[in-house]
Amino acid sequence: MRRGIAATALVAALALAATACGGDSDNGDKGDKKSSGELSGTVTWWDTSTVGSEDKVFKKLAEDFTTLHPKVTVKYVNVPFGEAQNKFKNAAQSGSGAPDVIRSEVAWTPDFADLGYLAPLDGTPAVKDEGDFLKQAAASTKYDGKTFAVPQVIDSMGIFYNKKIFKEAGVEVPKTIDELKTVSKTIKDKTGKTGLYLRGDDPYWFLSFLYGEGGDMVDAKAKTVTIDNPAGAKAMTVVKDLVDSGAAKTDATDGWNNMQSAFKDGKVAMMINGPWAVTDTYAGKEFADKANLGIAPVPAGSAGQGAPQGGHNLAVYAGSKNLDASYAFVDYMTSAASQAKVAKELSLLPTRTSAYSQPDVSGNQIVGFFKPVVDKAVERPWIPEGGSLFEPLKVEYTKVLTGQTTPDKGAKAVGDAYRKLLKDWK
Amino acid sequence: MAVHTSGQSVAKAAGDDLTRGRSRDNGTPPGRLRRALGTHWYAWTMVAPVVIVIGVIIGYPLVRGVYLSLTDANERNVARSIGVNHLPATYEFVGLDNYVDALTGNQFLGTLGWTLVWTVSCVSVTFGLGLALANVLNRRIAGRSVYRMLLILPWAVPGFVSVFAWRFLYNEDNGLLNKILAGGGIDAVPWLNDPSWAKLSVIAVNVWLGVPFMMVALLGGLQSIPGELYEAAEMDGANAWQRFRHITMPGLRSVSSTVILLSTIWTFNMFPVIFLLTRGGPGEATQILVTQAYKFSFEISPRDFAQSSTWGVLILVLLMIFAAVYRRVLRKQGEAW
Numbered sequence: 001m002r003r004g005i006a007a008t009a010l011v012a013a014l015a016l017a018a019t020a021c022g023g024d025s026d027n028g029d030k031g032d033k034k035s036s037g038e039l040s041g042t043v044t045w046w047d048t049s050t051v052g053s054e055d056k057v058f059k060k061l062a063e064d065f066t067t068l069h070p071k072v073t074v075k076y077v078n079v080p081f082g083e084a085q086n087k088f089k090n091a092a093q094s095g096s097g098a099p100d101v102i103r104s105e106v107a108w109t110p111d112f113a114d115l116g117y118l119a120p121l122d123g124t125p126a127v128k129d130e131g132d133f134l135k136q137a138a139a140s141t142k143y144d145g146k147t148f149a150v151p152q153v154i155d156s157m158g159i160f161y162n163k164k165i166f167k168e169a170g171v172e173v174p175k176t177i178d179e180l181k182t183v184s185k186t187i188k189d190k191t192g193k194t195g196l197y198l199r200g201d202d203p204y205w206f207l208s209f210l211y212g213e214g215g216d217m218v219d220a221k222a223k224t225v226t227i228d229n230p231a232g233a234k235a236m237t238v239v240k241d242l243v244d245s246g247a248a249k250t251d252a253t254d255g256w257n258n259m260q261s262a263f264k265d266g267k268v269a270m271m272i273n274g275p276w277a278v279t280d281t282y283a284g285k286e287f288a289d290k291a292n293l294g295i296a297p298v299p300a301g302s303a304g305q306g307a308p309q310g311g312h313n314l315a316v317y318a319g320s321k322n323l324d325a326s327y328a329f330v331d332y333m334t335s336a337a338s339q340a341k342v343a344k345e346l347s348l349l350p351t352r353t354s355a356y357s358q359p360d361v362s363g364n365q366i367v368g369f370f371k372p373v374v375d376k377a378v379e380r381p382w383i384p385e386g387g388s389l390f391e392p393l394k395v396e397y398t399k400v401l402t403g404q405t406t407p408d409k410g411a412k413a414v415g416d417a418y419r420k421l422l423k424d425w426k
Numbered sequence: 427m428a429v430h431t432s433g434q435s436v437a438k439a440a441g442d443d444l445t446r447g448r449s450r451d452n453g454t455p456p457g458r459l460r461r462a463l464g465t466h467w468y469a470w471t472m473v474a475p476v477v478i479v480i481g482v483i484i485g486y487p488l489v490r491g492v493y494l495s496l497t498d499a500n501e502r503n504v505a506r507s508i509g510v511n512h513l514p515a516t517y518e519f520v521g522l523d524n525y526v527d528a529l530t531g532n533q534f535l536g537t538l539g540w541t542l543v544w545t546v547s548c549v550s551v552t553f554g555l556g557l558a559l560a561n562v563l564n565r566r567i568a569g570r571s572v573y574r575m576l577l578i579l580p581w582a583v584p585g586f587v588s589v590f591a592w593r594f595l596y597n598e599d600n601g602l603l604n605k606i607l608a609g610g611g612i613d614a615v616p617w618l619n620d621p622s623w624a625k626l627s628v629i630a631v632n633v634w635l636g637v638p639f640m641m642v643a644l645l646g647g648l649q650s651i652p653g654e655l656y657e658a659a660e661m662d663g664a665n666a667w668q669r670f671r672h673i674t675m676p677g678l679r680s681v682s683s684t685v686i687l688l689s690t691i692w693t694f695n696m697f698p699v700i701f702l703l704t705r706g707g708p709g710e711a712t713q714i715l716v717t718q719a720y721k722f723s724f725e726i727s728p729r730d731f732a733q734s735s736t737w738g739v740l741i742l743v744l745l746m747i748f749a750a751v752y753r754r755v756l757r758k759q760g761e762a763w
Contacts, residue, residue: 086724089501089729115501115506115728116506116511116513200708201707251598251599252704252707253707258600261599262599319509320509387727388726391726396709399710402619402620402711
């Protein structure tokens with residue numbers, strides 16, 4: 001018996017050790033080295049677009065690169081957006097399994113660059129038309145005086161609404177938070193449906209409310225943390241009130257899926273979302289008639305109206321064995337022609353000025369709606385810690401929504417976490 | 427392993443070898459170490475692969491983890507070499523600062539509090555249910571083997587599959603549980619979105635996953651108790667409770683003490699249930715020590731390797747203390763293992 005237990009304990013210890021170090025699947029094949037002249041080799045691209053709607057278009061587009069460069073093999077890999085940042089960091093740090101090109105969210109780009117994971121692109125074919133890119137879109141690609149990525153799409157957020165439900169309830173699109181509350185109440189009374197779906201598990205969906213009250217996460221120019229200003233606490237109160245008053249429903253797990261399915265099935269009348277959700281939303285039964293989907297600017301807070309500027313860049317991994325092919329791939333994927341194709345099929349916004357004059361883009365309603373929103377969108381701080389700001393905010397935001405802390409205390413806790421993260425900021 | 431079971435005879439055999447070897451050795455008396463190696467060379471050779479493997483897969487990470495917990499290592503200052511970029515390590519030794527921070531701040535202690543509640547409630551409920559089911563299944567009832575099969579089922583399903591299935595069941599809008607409640611006219615329960623419900627939900631899933639193990643182990647224990655004891659007790663007029671109290675419980679002690687120890691350690695470190703079900707949320711409501719340690723080194727940016735290791739070492743120390751105390755208590759009760 002005694003030995004039996006020792007053996008069991010050993011097995012248990014081994015099992016614990018084995019579960020503790022979960023590895024990521026790494027695919028080490030990098031293709032051949034480039035020979036002189038023509039481009040060759042394998043370009044592995046990690047795309048983070050939505051599976052089932054956006055990914056098909058991007059896969060097709062990426063694979064068409066080989067018609068230009070027949071000796072290059074494009075390996076398309078879709079990595080879910082929520083996991084891509086971690087997966088890339090794991091792979092890049094360990095030096096194996098990282099892709100040649102990654103679709104990097106705007107806030108990740110300076111972070112990856114600061115960690116040394118990205119290849120500088122200055123002077124490469126990837127940025128040969130730098131002047132053509134929208135200034136705001138290009139801002140997130142710069143770090144430490146160098147360019148580390150090329151903007152692929154730019155976006156912002158608006159309010160998506162179900163026109164049928166609005167008609168049934170006889171309401172107009174709300175322009176302010178107060179109107180949002182009365183509209184939601186009318187919808188509830190007349191149709192029994194909830195007004196707004198508000199994601200409670202992702203603070204990115206909180207930013208419009210934060211900007212609406214005149215707040216921001218940090219002031220990068222003054223090196224000051226601003227989230228715990230009165231405006232930040234006020235914004236927390238606003239979202240909490242929306243949920244408590246029944247104007248909005250929220251969820252702390254599976255927020256994206258729940259939001260999309262509730263809106264697509266016509267269970268809620270409104271959601272805040274961006275152009276990346278359009279294709280998926282059209283797939284819902286409520287929107288078989290595309291005209292039923294209305295999009296409007298997010299409701300304004302007490303200080304005005306604001307939505308965050310977001311988007312995605314394409315960055316090249318510094319350890320790529322096929323740098324030249326990767327540069328060419330990035331250039332191709334961000335060319336005006338490619339962007340026009342993506343805009344046509346997915347209604348995503350191009351980052352090039354020249355793309356907007358193409359008929360596929362200028363004729364697209366969604367693009368037409370979002371372009372002015374993007375022009376006015378609030379630019380985020382393009383600092384390496386830009387992406388790190390979300391985790392502390394997420395914890396406290398969810399705590400506020402689920403009643404575990406007060407808006408004031410929540411805002412204060414986020415501010416403290418930021419000051420710890422951003423050394424010698426005020 | 428013959429070496430372990432009959433150490434003496436091996437030593438003797440090796441000694442014979444030594445005698446033969448020494449005769450070739452020009453008579454110089456060997457040193458103590460050489461002598462020890464010479465006597466037990468066979469045993470050492472047999473043990474070496476195991477020692478090396480354990481050293482590599484447990485020893486090295488352990489030592490490295492302890493070392494990192496004494497530094498301020500994070501993602502930005504560890505050495506890395508990516509293509510053309512070679513960045514040297516710039517983290518520094520900070521002594522026990524991380525431990526002081528962890529033990530004086532309220533995050534570690536707060537998480538520890540919930541981890542203890544989680545462990546104690548999971549283990550006690552799992553043990554109670556497992557014991558009850560084992561007792562039921564130990565009787566002669568119709569379809570006993572079918573019940574046994576069904577009750578072991580949760581164990582046969584891979585953990586992450588069960589947890590994902592539960593996650594679907596718990597979904598507030600579309601989950602089966604709330605649909606059933608709605609049929610009974612009860613409002614939707616925010617299973618994973620309300621801190622208290624979320625705590626209850628994760629415990630329920632872990633109990634569901636843990637009961638089969640408890641049941642099987644205790645059933646084995648029950649079957650090893652001789653039936654004569656019960657017969658004799660019955661003759662003496664002991665009622666069912668007395669028989670349970672004075673025959674079943676003592677008879678199960680060696681099994682139950684082992685499964686409780688194992689189950690405590692497993693539950694304390696039960697990463698998948700918490701991580702896959704709630705990711706520690708809502709907020710930090712269901713975050714246990716291991717998921718928080720994981721969060722430090724994989725989810726926040728920059729990844730805080732030092733703090734993560736510190737928490738890891740503290741978890742190890744806590745479990746070692748627990749095992750030592752538990753052992754001592756059992757020994758006092760006359761159970762040596």
